[in-house]
Amino acid sequence: MGITATTPRRTQLVAEKREPMLSLRNLRHSYALGGQVLPVLRGVDVDVRAGEIVAIVGRSGSGKSTLLHLAGGLAAPDEGEVWLEGQSLSAMSARGRAIARRQRVGFVFQAFHLLPGLDVIENVAMPLLLNGESRSRARDRARPILDAVGIEDRALHLPSELSGGELQRAAIARALVAEPKLVLADEPTGNLDSTTAEEIIDLLVSRVRGAGLGMMLVTHDPLIASHADRVLTMADGLLT
Numbered sequence: 001m002g003i004t005a006t007t008p009r010r011t012q013l014v015a016e017k018r019e020p021m022l023s024l025r026n027l028r029h030s031y032a033l034g035g036q037v038l039p040v041l042r043g044v045d046v047d048v049r050a051g052e053i054v055a056i057v058g059r060s061g062s063g064k065s066t067l068l069h070l071a072g073g074l075a076a077p078d079e080g081e082v083w084l085e086g087q088s089l090s091a092m093s094a095r096g097r098a099i100a101r102r103q104r105v106g107f108v109f110q111a112f113h114l115l116p117g118l119d120v121i122e123n124v125a126m127p128l129l130l131n132g133e134s135r136s137r138a139r140d141r142a143r144p145i146l147d148a149v150g151i152e153d154r155a156l157h158l159p160s161e162l163s164g165g166e167l168q169r170a171a172i173a174r175a176l177v178a179e180p181k182l183v184l185a186d187e188p189t190g191n192l193d194s195t196t197a198e199e200i201i202d203l204l205v206s207r208v209r210g211a212g213l214g215m216m217l218v219t220h221d222p223l224i225a226s227h228a229d230r231v232l233t234m235a236d237g238l239l240t
Contacts, residue, residue, distance in 0.1 A: 020047035022216065028044075041066060044080070048214040151169045168196075
C-alpha cells in the first residue's frame with residue numbers, strides 16, 4: 001500500500017473540521033512605560049486546532065511574543081479570554097494555569113533556556129520531574145526523545161558543550177517530552193545560521209505533525225513561516 005504525503009493545505013482542511021485546541025478571543029494587552037500606557041494587542045482573535053501549524057509574523061516589537069506568552073498562560077491579558085482545550089485559563093488559579101502549562105503546552109524559545117548546571121538529559125526530563133515523576137522514570141522517558149531529535153549521544157553533556165543547533169534540538173526534546181497537546185515556539189531558529197535553521201524547523205514541524213499536535217509559531221523569517229498551514233501578520237496590535 002502506498003503512502004500519500006500530507007501537504008500543508010490538506011492538513012489545514014482536516015484541522016478545520018476539529019474543535020479548536022487553542023482559542024484566543026478579543027485579547028487586549030498594554031505595557032506601562034515612562035508614565036505612558038502603550039497598547040500592544042488591540043483585540044486579537046485566533047484559533048489553533050490539533051494537527052494545524054499557525055505562524056505569526058510581523059516586525060520586531062509588534063506584539064508577537066506577547067501574544068505567545070498570553071496563549072501559554074505565562075501572562076494574563078488585560079481583557080479577553082484564552083481557552084485551552086475548551087477550558088478558560090482566565091478562570092483558573094495561578095496554580096491551575098501552571099499545571100495546565102506543564103501538562104498540555106510545550107514551549108520552544110529562541111534563547112533555549114536550558115539550565116546550565118544540568119546535563120542535557122536532566123534538562124529534557126525537567127517537565128516530567130515537575131509533574132511528579134521519579135528521576136529514573138523521567139530520564140528513561142527523556143532518552144527516546146533525545147534519540148528522535150538526534151542528540152542521544154550528547155545526553156550527559158552540559159549545555160555549554162553543545163552547538164547552537166544541538167541546544168535547540170535539546171529545547172525541542174524538552175518541549176515534547178511530556179507529550180503536550182500544543183507547542184508554542186518563539187523564534188525557534190532566531191539564533192541559528194540559515195542551514196541549521198532549516199534543519200531545526202524541519203525537525204520541529206515533522207515532530208509536531210507526526211504527533212498530531214497544534215502549534216503556534218512566532219517568526220520574523222518568511223521561509224520559516226512557509227512551513228505553516230496558515231500565516232498571520234501582526235500589525236498595529238491586530239492579526240491579519
